[in-house]
């Protein structure tokens with residue numbers, strides 16, 4: 001049982017990569033537990049860079065506070081779990097589904113990494129919760145896109161972190177898996193977790209997210225979904241891309257009427 005109130009505070013965060021490119025600048029927002037927040041922005045707007053900053057994988061200027069602690073301290077306490085974009089994973093790496101989910105328990109083990117009975121039970125529970133227990137001995141490269149996503153979700157569940165970051169969890173998954181992932185995120189939200197999820201699937205955002213942070217290298221809009229997920233803000237963030245989506249929706253409505 002954890003007694004931390006989960007919170008994430010990002011203040012004036014700027015990331016310059018080694019090639020001199022400023023990927024994000026002056027990003028500021030605050031979130032507290034029991035929420036699902038969508039992180040929205042076009043390709044290259046800096047969503048993954050922001051996740052990497054929160055995970056301590058890049059060193060930003062500015063300040064990130066997790067449950068009242070600096071990033072390195074929060075990571076040592078297993079307070080943040082990360083579900084990466086599929087492109088960032090080496091699927092040829094020879095590990096089984098069970099091995100990947102067990103990685104979520106590494107932060108609880110000593111340097112010998114010998115799992116206890118509790119670690120093994122948590123891994124089994126996590127696999128069952130996302131319905132991949134039957135795949136436990138499969139090599140991760142031998143899975144479908146949706147199954148791969150579930151494996152990394154299970155790793156995050158096994159880690160039992162208060163804060164869960166998901167980078168495009170719906171890319172390449174079918175509608176059934178997408179709904180299953182959304183239901184799981186809602187359950188975790190109701191259990192008090194703080195969930196930050198980047199997605200290009202705008203149509204599902206209002207039905208499962210409570211808040212949104214919209215970025216294009218810096219924050220363009222942030223707040224409750226009712227006040228932030230407006231056509232005006234979406235136009236600012238997505239511009240012509242969104243107009244095209246509307247056009248397609250209108251077209252399919254017309255087809256139904258014929």
Ligand SMILES: Nc1ncnc2c1ncn2[C@@H]1O[C@H](COP(=O)(O)OP(=O)(O)OP(=O)(O)O)[C@@H](O)[C@H]1O
Pocket residue numbers: 017018019021022023041042043044045046047048049050
């Ligand atoms: N390691 C790197 N070195 C230099 N520039 C980088 C690096 N990683 C990302 N960038 C650049 O930083 C910017 C933001 O990239 P990032 O991957 O954070 O965007 P994103 O919003 O996650 O995009 P997408 O929706 O396509 O996944 C882009 O212009 C990208 O080219």
